[in-house]
Amino acid sequence: MKTLLDALRSRATWRWLGTGALLLMLSPCADAAMLQEAVDLPNRWGPNPSASDYGWRYDELFTLITILISVSFAIMLILLVLPMIRDRARAGHKASFDHGSSLFDKRFTATVSVIVFIVLDAWVLVIAVRDLREGYWNIPTELEGAYRVEVLAQQWSWNFRATGLDGEFGTADDVITINDLTVPQDRPVVFNLTSKDVIHSLYVPDMRMKRDANPGAVNQAWFQPITAGDFAILCAELCGFAHYQMGAQLHVLSPEDFGAWEQDASMIAVAGFDPEDTEAQWAWDWKE
Amino acid sequence: MTIASIHAPVEDTRDRTNAALGMAIFIGSWAMAFAVLFISFLILRQRQAVWPPVGVTLPSLPLAVAATLTLLGSSFALHRSVSALRRGAPFTSWWTAGLVGGLVFAVLQTWLWADLWAAGTTTFTGGTYESLFYGLTWFHGLHVLCGLGALFLARIGAATGRYGHQRRAFVVNAAVFWHFVDVVWIVLFICFFVP
Amino acid sequence: MSHDGIHPEPTSFWRKHVFSVDHKVIAKQFLWFGLVWLLIGGMMAMMIRWQLANPGEPFPVLGALLFPSTGGVIQPDTYNVLFTMHGTIMIFLGLTPVLIGCFGNYCIPMLIGARDMIVPLLNMLSFWTLMLGGAVGFYSLLVPLGASEAGWTGYPTLSTTVGAPGSGETLWALAVFLIGASSIMGGINYITTIVRLRAPGMTWSRLPLTIWGMFFTAILNVLFLPVIGSAMILLVLDRAFGTQFYVPATMIDGGGGDPILYQHLFWIFGHPEVYILILPAWGFISDFLSFFARKPAFGYRVTVGAMLAVTVLSAVVYGHHMFTTGLSPMLGESFMLLTMIISVPGEILFFNWLHTIWRGSLRLTTPMLFSLGTVFVFGLGGLTGLYLATISTDIFLHDTYFVVGHFHLTMAASSLFGAFAAIYFWMPKMFGRMLDERLGKLHFWATFIPLTIVFCVMFWSGYAGMPRRYYDHTYLEYLRDLQHLNVLTSAAAFLLGAAQLIFAFNFIRSRWWGAKAPTNPWEVGTLDMAVPSPVPYYNFETIPTVVTGPHEFSNPAIPDGKDWIFQTEPLADRAAAPTDPSAQPAASH
Numbered sequence A: 001m002k003t004l005l006d007a008l009r010s011r012a013t014w015r016w017l018g019t020g021a022l023l024l025m026l027s028p029c030a031d032a033a034m035l036q037e038a039v040d041l042p043n044r045w046g047p048n049p050s051a052s053d054y055g056w057r058y059d060e061l062f063t064l065i066t067i068l069i070s071v072s073f074a075i076m077l078i079l080l081v082l083p084m085i086r087d088r089a090r091a092g093h094k095a096s097f098d099h100g101s102s103l104f105d106k107r108f109t110a111t112v113s114v115i116v117f118i119v120l121d122a123w124v125l126v127i128a129v130r131d132l133r134e135g136y137w138n139i140p141t142e143l144e145g146a147y148r149v150e151v152l153a154q155q156w157s158w159n160f161r162a163t164g165l166d167g168e169f170g171t172a173d174d175v176i177t178i179n180d181l182t183v184p185q186d187r188p189v190v191f192n193l194t195s196k197d198v199i200h201s202l203y204v205p206d207m208r209m210k211r212d213a214n215p216g217a218v219n220q221a222w223f224q225p226i227t228a229g230d231f232a233i234l235c236a237e238l239c240g241f242a243h244y245q246m247g248a249q250l251h252v253l254s255p256e257d258f259g260a261w262e263q264d265a266s267m268i269a270v271a272g273f274d275p276e277d278t279e280a281q282w283a284w285d286w287k288e
Numbered sequence B: 001m002t003i004a005s006i007h008a009p010v011e012d013t014r015d016r017t018n019a020a021l022g023m024a025i026f027i028g029s030w031a032m033a034f035a036v037l038f039i040s041f042l043i044l045r046q047r048q049a050v051w052p053p054v055g056v057t058l059p060s061l062p063l064a065v066a067a068t069l070t071l072l073g074s075s076f077a078l079h080r081s082v083s084a085l086r087r088g089a090p091f092t093s094w095w096t097a098g099l100v101g102g103l104v105f106a107v108l109q110t111w112l113w114a115d116l117w118a119a120g121t122t123t124f125t126g127g128t129y130e131s132l133f134y135g136l137t138w139f140h141g142l143h144v145l146c147g148l149g150a151l152f153l154a155r156i157g158a159a160t161g162r163y164g165h166q167r168r169a170f171v172v173n174a175a176v177f178w179h180f181v182d183v184v185w186i187v188l189f190i191c192f193f194v195p
Numbered sequence C: 001m002s003h004d005g006i007h008p009e010p011t012s013f014w015r016k017h018v019f020s021v022d023h024k025v026i027a028k029q030f031l032w033f034g035l036v037w038l039l040i041g042g043m044m045a046m047m048i049r050w051q052l053a054n055p056g057e058p059f060p061v062l063g064a065l066l067f068p069s070t071g072g073v074i075q076p077d078t079y080n081v082l083f084t085m086h087g088t089i090m091i092f093l094g095l096t097p098v099l100i101g102c103f104g105n106y107c108i109p110m111l112i113g114a115r116d117m118i119v120p121l122l123n124m125l126s127f128w129t130l131m132l133g134g135a136v137g138f139y140s141l142l143v144p145l146g147a148s149e150a151g152w153t154g155y156p157t158l159s160t161t162v163g164a165p166g167s168g169e170t171l172w173a174l175a176v177f178l179i180g181a182s183s184i185m186g187g188i189n190y191i192t193t194i195v196r197l198r199a200p201g202m203t204w205s206r207l208p209l210t211i212w213g214m215f216f217t218a219i220l221n222v223l224f225l226p227v228i229g230s231a232m233i234l235l236v237l238d239r240a241f242g243t244q245f246y247v248p249a250t251m252i253d254g255g256g257g258d259p260i261l262y263q264h265l266f267w268i269f270g271h272p273e274v275y276i277l278i279l280p281a282w283g284f285i286s287d288f289l290s291f292f293a294r295k296p297a298f299g300y301r302v303t304v305g306a307m308l309a310v311t312v313l314s315a316v317v318y319g320h321h322m323f324t325t326g327l328s329p330m331l332g333e334s335f336m337l338l339t340m341i342i343s344v345p346g347e348i349l350f351f352n353w354l355h356t357i358w359r360g361s362l363r364l365t366t367p368m369l370f371s372l373g374t375v376f377v378f379g380l381g382g383l384t385g386l387y388l389a390t391i392s393t394d395i396f397l398h399d400t401y402f403v404v405g406h407f408h409l410t411m412a413a414s415s416l417f418g419a420f421a422a423i424y425f426w427m428p429k430m431f432g433r434m435l436d437e438r439l440g441k442l443h444f445w446a447t448f449i450p451l452t453i454v455f456c457v458m459f460w461s462g463y464a465g466m467p468r469r470y471y472d473h474t475y476l477e478y479l480r481d482l483q484h485l486n487v488l489t490s491a492a493a494f495l496l497g498a499a500q501l502i503f504a505f506n507f508i509r510s511r512w513w514g515a516k517a518p519t520n521p522w523e524v525g526t527l528d529m530a531v532p533s534p535v536p537y538y539n540f541e542t543i544p545t546v547v548t549g550p551h552e553f554s555n556p557a558i559p560d561g562k563d564w565i566f567q568t569e570p571l572a573d574r575a576a577a578p579t580d581p582s583a584q585p586a587a588s589h
């Protein structure tokens, strides 16, 4: 504290603070338009509420971890700042002498680390494994009523393919869309993902889902929408210069609306089917 | 070596241990680089339905066997040379034999590449087999070149009297490096020529 | 004996300052090299933050010079080059040379009592290989078909000719290979030197913890830099010779190369690389906290054991970078468990640090402030790692700004703070001049506060779902309402950048016009503090004999009422030197 006060009292400090402030004004953050714009635009401070069946798992575990690490960090901060104030060097103050190498010290350290491991890590690990097995990795099959979508990513768009009414991929009534995906509410939506060129990653933040689309292999992922509405799809893996533009729309329709939509879409697909167009024949055998 | 001993004409046991330790760490380190290549080999090979792939002209087995035997012989000669050097006996003829063996290996290896390339199996045909074969043997070939350089320098040094029984750390390390190159080649041989 | 002689100092300019084999000169070369690259990489960060706060507006002043064709506006491909090279430069050309190149070279011989590295020539070669790597990296920025823009991770197939046709990416891979080769040379030298050239009496348990940190870093360097070297060789072959290591034959069913193979290789190197950068910093601050708390380092052996555990485990946790790529559930769960296990040695280091300063007598000098700052930022970064080690939370946060905030705190900020602590601490011995303490403290606070804001707000934008490596987050509607977070991050980042000018000024001024350094400016007992400042050419007139540990602060057995003792001086009554704290008179409060 004293050194800080001394520093604040000296001319040199103020000269340098002044210069610093000047640099600051020259530096880009003094751009008034930028700040104004940031205030004017609508602001969001977190993710949108979860719209998928298993999204609560993420939300709850995130909250739990936040509480655990906040407490740990607070304890650490106290142990860090308290000596800085209480044990600061001053006349007549002596440091205690302790190598911390006694058996007691070692046992103490071991005990605390075991406790920290159990409270911080093991607890979270157990919940995470449960969530993964019950949720993320428990991919429903076709027999369990899954709505299946094949995703072919490319620089820089998302190609989606659904079976249409016949339930078969690679037929004339396949519903093929670009950057636009329509799925039913309250039914698991399962994806087969791959890529034509570079690695992309299908990111549906409101469903709490992300999975890479790797060229040369097919990846699986799923979620079950519980709310009807429009949601964002983003690309989360750097894929070249228009990476940031690689968004798509996700429409979740109520079961009735979806039935009608699928009927229409299938009919349009059959009508527009062109067997000569090999570019559009990219379906593959579904991989469970 | 400390500052003083950089140019020391005579080395002592301490210097030799230093040199051996440094070389051991280097070999351990560089073995990781080759380990990565062999892991890549296993992973990429397992992605292929048939191995070796059909329709690819394979490298000549007799040439490869000849190259392997030459390299083993060369390593053996260097080993004899180094034990002679340690005893203080004449070591240069075994060393020269090892060096010549290394050169013959390099020639056979080049022949192997040229033969295969001429038969139409090149890196630009883009198959996994070609990629692995050329990629791994080229990388190994660079080490053969470095190794030959070291063997040659050691031989020159022996001729000028720079290296001998009293000063031999460099010579020993050159031989150790060559044994390393030899071992890597044997793994390569197993990868590509043993079904 | 050939080991004791002292050669005359070289007199020609070239031998003395450029192609010197003296470890102290090479250390300074590494330092200047690293600082210049930190400046360049830092400027790139400023441009990145400018673009995110003001998408599509010309970068002030410098923009017009660097991108005249667009009037100073950063284009998407330029933006990708910027973050790619920012990462590559900061890690390989900035932090590595300063932390390992400079302080490894300076500290190892000085603190173990040797006259130089074991192979001084290899040491020089290591620097010049790095120089060549830096030159190739810099040249890759200038090639006509475009510099590397596949991220510092360089994932294929974006980094193969499928996604990057220009020669910049090839040059980038070659640069990384050369830099790796330089680190391997250094590593071999460091390990052999520490094992073989310790002064008489410098037992393994009397080594300063700085040396332990360097030792483990060197081990990781020699083991894992070859891995990235090979991965880069395969990338170069794919790019230049048409091979198919990383390019699959068909898009669906196996066959051909495997882009995921690269990810495995990259992260087998990449995770240990985090420790390569952080272990030297851990070593520094483990020493500095003891030095400036005037208390022995708490649990010396346990600290060394924890560092060893981290080193051993470092390569088996790498899968946590690949949770969304399609690892099998079994592998995923194993990597999650291993990642959590590796956090335990980290926690132990924290106990020991916090225990070291507890009831000490803290001298809040600049190196001490930066050491305490390291504990703070590493704590913040380490704890937030829990979200990313846990697969079910990582699925959402992977490749968002949350990750960017996390690894900047753990890997960048902690090691940068460690580097600053070391610079402030050893500057007097290296250059014979003191850095200005007042400016130093100003520099600390002006760095610490904005830095914390920058990365904490990044956590926030990642939590809100903002992916990293986006040129313009206002393009997609979903991210348009995150502008306020980005503006806040950028504003703090500019302050952080401006604060480094204080350091630049302080460093340059003190280097030539600063106060002359006393022999032992910090009153500590390591071997380097017993020789004059700056350290003479031959380091030690006679090789010292060590009789005491490096951390005997406030030991009642120290004669003359001092609270420190040189490692070459014996404690008054070694047999009676009490180690039990309860035997001590209570500290006066």
Ligand SMILES: [Cu+2]
Pocket: A154, A156, A199, A200, A201, A235, A236, A237, A238, A239, A243, A246
């Ligand atoms: Cu993409």
Ligand SMILES: [Cu+2]
Pocket: C270, C271, C274, C317, C318, C320, C321
């Ligand atoms: Cu990691």
